[in-house]
Amino acid sequence: MATDSRVDFRERSLQGLWKNNPALVQLLGLCPLLGVSSSVVNALGLGLATLVVLVCSNLLVSLFRRTVPDAIRLPVFVMIIASMTTCVELVMQAWAYELYKVLGIFIPLIVTNCIILGRADAFASRNAPLPAILDGVMMGLGFAAVLIILGGLRELIGQGTLFANMDFLFGPTAASWELTVIPDYKMFLFAILPPGAFVFMGLLIAIKNITDARLEKARKASQDTPATGSKRVRVTG
Template sequence: MAETDYRKITLDGLWNNNPATVQILGLCPLLAVTGTVVNALGLGLATLVVLMGSNGAVSLIRGYVTDAVRLPAFVMIIAALVTVIEMLMRAFTFELYEILGIFIPLIVTNCTVLGRADAFASKNPVLPSLLDGFMMGAGFLVILVILGGMRELIGQGTLFDNMQLLLGPVASGWRLEVFPDYPGFLFAVLPPGAFIGLGLIIAGKNVIDRRLKAARKARQADQPTASRRVRTTGKVS
């Protein structure tokens, strides 16, 4: 695969085809567990690992699986990876695992994971498939963390609270109390706050996309003008 294709895979995962802001997939866990940064980070990392692992495994077996059992085989791979992640979280981050609850096993039903396995990994070699899984997972993770940070800040007045649940004692002092004596804003922590927060993120992305598109059009409009000046005068004015 050409280098330009790797660049496209990267941009698609992080921006142009982001699972959360463009494909609008995986909204159930995205909206349910993003009350704090640590919850969002935990689920995002788990999803990223599953995306990479499933893409890599599906790419390896793509030439040996018939169409009749393709999707069941992909689901079995994803389920096995999610089970491994779940067991690791129960062993090393049990408190966070209890907070995330059912949403860790529900990664199996995340449309992004199965969609990338079927649409990309089943048609491409291992390395591009791993990169696609990583970038799609990273794009999903970034939106999770941004939304979690917004909701934690507005809802509790803090950032990075309880990070030790994921990263251990080294992160116990990471809590930032941005607004001292903050009374809290319950609406931001509840699901309606998640919908509004995600809507604001999507709206912001759309505004940036429109401005980038307008800037590209302006540059393209200037190029013929500059070319005509070169042909007329023999130099760029």
């Protein structure tokens, strides 16, 4: 049983972080992904909010999966997601109000994020709480990772800085975290605006596809090598 648990953890992790990444493979949640990721702090804030909603929603959907009739399954899932989103929104208003004002409408729009509803219906409603939580964590981390990478690229190329305005999320002590990578940098507005988000997102998807193709080629080569080697041994004998 312990071995099965480890295999499942590894597979769930690979699915969420790489193989079935919700942003790079499923192409879900692109509206907030492209709209908010103009800086690291914006991306991190939305990524954490989405992660919390996803994990909590998966847990509740899994707990009530046997008691919710199929006829009202989706409305109940939406209500659960909306409740979790409201809780996260209130917490952000209380503890990170400046960031909440920056993210604006994208926090309430977590309710309509296809990643959360899709995982609730496709996985959490059919599995026990622990696998559902694990799936939520890994899918949320995969989405947040793409958000942060995209935000870092756009902030660096657009403004020449990294980790600007981190005090919006972590308080006044984080104001000194800003790194000026390129001094006296003239802003590259294209990278900060939505068209730049589309370009950088396309580059990330292309990099993943190229990496997957090379890994698959290397895997096939490693499978062919022993057979070739064994033939050579027989011929020499």
